Amino acid sequence: MPLLILIILLSVPYLEFLVFLEVGSAIGGLQALLLTILTAVIGIYLIRQQGIMVLNRMHETLQRGESPVEDILHGVFLLVAGLFFLLPGFITDSIAVLLATPPIRAVLGKIIVQNIRNSFYKNASGHKNSPRPPEGIIINGEYEEEDPKNIDHKK
Numbered sequence: 114m115p116l117l118i119l120i121i122l123l124s125v126p127y128l129e130f131l132v133f134l135e136v137g138s139a140i141g142g143l144q145a146l147l148l149t150i151l152t153a154v155i156g157i158y159l160i161r162q163q164g165i166m167v168l169n170r171m172h173e174t175l176q177r178g179e180s181p182v183e184d185i186l187h188g189v190f191l192l193v194a195g196l197f198f199l200l201p202g203f204i205t206d207s208i209a210v211l212l213a214t215p216p217i218r219a220v221l222g223k224i225i226v227q228n229i230r231n232s233f234y235k236n237a238s239g240h241k242n243s244p245r246p247p248e249g250i251i252i253n254g255e256y257e258e259e260d261p262k263n264i265d266h267k268k
Contacts, residue, residue, distance in 0.1 A: 125202075125204065125205070126202075128204055129200075129201070129202030129203070129204050129205065132202065132203045132204055133145060133149070133201075133202060133203065136148070136203060149201050149202065149203070149206075152198070152203075152206045153198050153199060153201070153206075156194070156195070156198030156206065156209055156210070156213070157195060157198055157199070159213055160191050160194055160195040160198060160209075160213060163191055163213060163215070164188065164191050164195075167184055167187045167188050167191060168188070170184050170187075171184035171185070171188070182226065183219075183222055183226075186218070186221075186222035186225060186226070187215075187218050187219075187222065190212045190213075190218045190221065190222070191212070191213065191218075193209075193212055194208075194209040194210075194212035194213045195209070197209035197212065
């Protein structure tokens with residue numbers, strides 16, 4: 114896993130540079146630079162607007178007494194999208210646009226929640242192939258072991 118992160122950290126700037134050169138050769142270097150700055154400004158504005166909407170929706174969800182997990186995930190995706198908009202480059206801006214799109218955020222959020230839920234149930238049940246909680250009646254209780262020598266055998 115650390116090797117994968119290192120490869121990504123080294124390859125993304127290189128790929129961004131290659132894409133910037135291609136775009137710069139097609140439309141001009143100054144225009145490519147201005148386009149990069151413009152996408153960052155517009156992207157941050159959009160992230161701010163959607164972030165306010167997510168915070169309002171989270172507040173309403175909490176007022177109803179419901180779990181705000183979905184809204185929290187939307188907020189995390191918006192945070193990552195905002196960071197990607199701040200990084201110069203067309204690849205990161207494209208990823209940021211995808212993360213800023215509400216339907217895509219909703220699908221990604223459902224996938225993440227489902228994976229966490231499956232992982233939790235696998236760990237809780239002890240079975241690797243158990244994606245669901247055990248069905249049936251669950252009875253919670255306490256027990257105490259007694260020494261058979263101390264049991265009174267009067268009938």
